[in-house]
Amino acid sequence: MSLATPEIQLDQISMTYQTNDTEVLALQDVSVDIQKGEFVSLLGPSGCGKTTLLRIMADLIQPTGGEVTVDGSSAREARLAQKYGIVFQSPVLYDWRKVKQNINLPLELMGIEKKEREQRVDYLLKLVGLDDFKNKYPWQLSGGMQQRVAIARALAMEPEILLMDEPFSALDEFTRERLNEELLSIWSEVNNTVVFVTHSIPESIFLSDRVLVLSPHPGRLSAVMEIPLPRPRTKEMRNSPEFFQLITTIRNSFEGV
Numbered sequence: 155m156s157l158a159t160p161e162i163q164l165d166q167i168s169m170t171y172q173t174n175d176t177e178v179l180a181l182q183d184v185s186v187d188i189q190k191g192e193f194v195s196l197l198g199p200s201g202c203g204k205t206t207l208l209r210i211m212a213d214l215i216q217p218t219g220g221e222v223t224v225d226g227s228s229a230r231e232a233r234l235a236q237k238y239g240i241v242f243q244s245p246v247l248y249d250w251r252k253v254k255q256n257i258n259l260p261l262e263l264m265g266i267e268k269k270e271r272e273q274r275v276d277y278l279l280k281l282v283g284l285d286d287f288k289n290k291y292p293w294q295l296s297g298g299m300q301q302r303v304a305i306a307r308a309l310a311m312e313p314e315i316l317l318m319d320e321p322f323s324a325l326d327e328f329t330r331e332r333l334n335e336e337l338l339s340i341w342s343e344v345n346n347t348v349v350f351v352t353h354s355i356p357e358s359i360f361l362s363d364r365v366l367v368l369s370p371h372p373g374r375l376s377a378v379m380e381i382p383l384p385r386p387r388t389k390e391m392r393n394s395p396e397f398f399q400l401i402t403t404i405r406n407s408f409e410g411v
């Protein structure tokens with residue numbers, strides 16, 4: 155058993171939203187430890203609180219109950235120490251800035267020196283396979299390429315933790331599967347901890363070491379599934395009996411919810 159401190163500890167996280175005269179209990183008593191370098195998915199149907207949980211981890215919103223600890227510190231300290239990179243469902247790029255300038259932005263904001271900025275942007279462009287597109291504008295790229303720019307930008311400050319909120323859900327199935335493979339190849343290079351929100355069972359299996367299954371009303375952690383598929387994951391694995399068995403197991407874990 156590993157005695158290392160978990161990267162992210164969620165302890166009895168609850169979240170109640172107040173809207174005018176009603177209250178929505180979005181999350182109830184979610185507790186889980188995420189290890190350093192682990193790839194974890196938050197999986198569940200619409201409204202089960204996946205985004206809420208991710209935003210709480212990122213210190214973008216405060217839980218109404220419970221505590222988040224990141225590497226022994228608070229989520230706020232982790233955010234201020236630039237430990238997070240975040241990728242949202244839509245890429246949120248600046249249309250008037252070229253690809254390389256979009257990736258450069260966080261480095262500029264953090265006052266990184268020009269030579270180092272250039273080196274990091276070059277590295278990131280190669281990492282996400284967009285070296286030939288560095289002088290294009292976001293609107294000249296496909297949706298998948300735009301999301302790769304957003305991933306590169308999220309990685310610019312070398313975050314220990316990459317938080318991804320359904321980053322590929324707006325893409326077609328073929329592009330999505332390809333980006334799943336590319337994301338794993340990027341992750342094997344940067345070796346950080348990834349928390350990935352999705353409502354796709356196959357996507358969560360293909361990517362993850364563990365799948366955290368959330369059930370709705372209120373959002374609770376209903377199952378934690380280890381994914382024993384070896385790494386590196388290959389597209390052939392999607393057709394293996396083991397993969398289909400995992401899909402069935404996870405689907406069954408939703409039954410009766």
Ligand SMILES: Nc1ncnc2c1ncn2[C@@H]1O[C@H](COP(=O)(O)OP(=O)(O)OP(=O)(O)O)[C@@H](O)[C@H]1O
Binds near residue numbers: 178179199201207
């Ligand atoms: N700002 C808010 N004010 C009030 N209720 C909210 C707010 N944000 C989320 N909720 C409610 O909290 C619950 C969880 O929402 P959340 O967006 O976290 O779910 P989700 O699993 O990410 O859903 P989706 O897959 O559709 O994005 C839902 O019932 C939602 O309506």
